[in-house]
Amino acid sequence: MVDKLEDSLPAARGIINRESAINKATEARQAMTGLAFAAFGHRQEISIASMSLMSVLTRAHAFHEGAVDALRSDNPFAAFTLLRSYAENAALLVWLKHHPDDLNRLYPQAPPDARFAIGKLLNFAQARLLGFSGVYEQLSGFAHPSAATAMTPWRAAGEDNRKVNWTSAPAFKNDGDFMIAGMWAVELAEANGHLWAECWTAYFGESPTAAVPGKWVSQGPKNSAAPQRG
Numbered sequence: 001m002v003d004k005l006e007d008s009l010p011a012a013r014g015i016i017n018r019e020s021a022i023n024k025a026t027e028a029r030q031a032m033t034g035l036a037f038a039a040f041g042h043r044q045e046i047s048i049a050s051m052s053l054m055s056v057l058t059r060a061h062a063f064h065e066g067a068v069d070a071l072r073s074d075n076p077f078a079a080f081t082l083l084r085s086y087a088e089n090a091a092l093l094v095w096l097k098h099h100p101d102d103l104n105r106l107y108p109q110a111p112p113d114a115r116f117a118i119g120k121l122l123n124f125a126q127a128r129l130l131g132f133s134g135v136y137e138q139l140s141g142f143a144h145p146s147a148a149t150a151m152t153p154w155r156a157a158g159e160d161n162r163k164v165n166w167t168s169a170p171a172f173k174n175d176g177d178f179m180i181a182g183m184w185a186v187e188l189a190e191a192n193g194h195l196w197a198e199c200w201t202a203y204f205g206e207s208p209t210a211a212v213p214g215k216w217v218s219q220g221p222k223n224s225a226a227p228q229r230g
Contacts, residue, residue, distance in 0.1 A: 010179040014187050020174060021182025022071055028169045033057070040195040041206065049212045050183040050204060052106040053096075053196075055155035060089050060192040065183050073179065075170045077183045080142035086188045087136050088118060091125035093195035098128070100202060100210030108211065109216040129191065137183060 015021045023199050031174030063086035069078035077130050095116070096103060126133040152173055157163040172178040204209040 003114075007083055008206050010183040013183050015179045015182050018071075018178050021179045023184040025064070025071065025182045025189075026070050027217075029061065029068070029222070032064070032189040033061060035193040036200070039198065039200045039205070047212070048107050048109075048215060052103060052108075053200060053203065056089065056092065056106070056194075057196050060086065060189075060196065063089060064185060064189055064192075067181070071181060071185075074172055076172045076177060076181065077142055077149070077170050080139050083123060083135065083181065083184050084139035084143045085193065086120065086185075087139060088196060089133070090129065090188060090191045091118075091121040093192065093199055094125045094129055095121050095197060096199050097202070098124075100199075101213050103203065103207060104213035105199075107216060111216065113217070114218060135187075139184070176229035 010016070010021065012079075013024055015024050046222065063082050067079050067082040067086065070076075070082060102116075104110060106114055125152075126136070140146075153168065153170070155165045157165045168214055172181075201207060203212055
């Protein structure tokens with residue numbers, strides 16, 4: 001897989017209107033989970049490690065479905081905020097791809113000081129996933145209170161556009177923003193699907209290239225813990 005988010009117009013993805021944006025995003029989710037299921041092979045053993053990585057796939061599926069539902073509901077705030085979380089999921093997978101020993105930081109027994117700092121994941125992904133920085137910055141504009149969304153609920157009105165209408169109900173400002181959201185859903189599905197399959201194959205494939213990290217073990221009465229190797 002080439003580590004990148006495409007810098008392209010929606011039309012390059014076959015997205016030419018709202019309907020096609022939803023259709024292409026739906027197809028992309030099916031392709032993402034199909035790619036992941038193909039990577040499973042015939043594995044039947046279950047462990048904390050495999051369960052933790054499979055939960056990362058569930059998160060990707062959830063963010064994708066939620067974003068598509070938000071598109072259907074014409075809700076840009078929900079769509080872009082969920083896509084932002086979707087991008088963070090991809091950032092986690094980029095990290096695991098390059099730091100396979102850190103999978104156990106997702107284990108239920110991992111102490112608070114071992115858990116991932118989202119800023120560190122994002123900085124790492126921005127340096128290795130082409131196009132990530134620009135996409136994430138724009139998604140954050142909707143996820144956070146900012147000037148980017150100040151005019152979203154306002155619409156010009158009247159024959160000469162000298163009046164404005166406001167509504168508390170969310171809606172996309174225009175079809176272009178809607179199609180961009182659909183395009184990002186497609187691209188994030190591709191990134192999450194390929195990265196997840198690569199991580200799964202590295203740990204659990206027929207010829208693993210990464211050792212599965214051990215469980216965390218208690219180190220004393222203060223709820224501290226250390227990873228158990230081997």
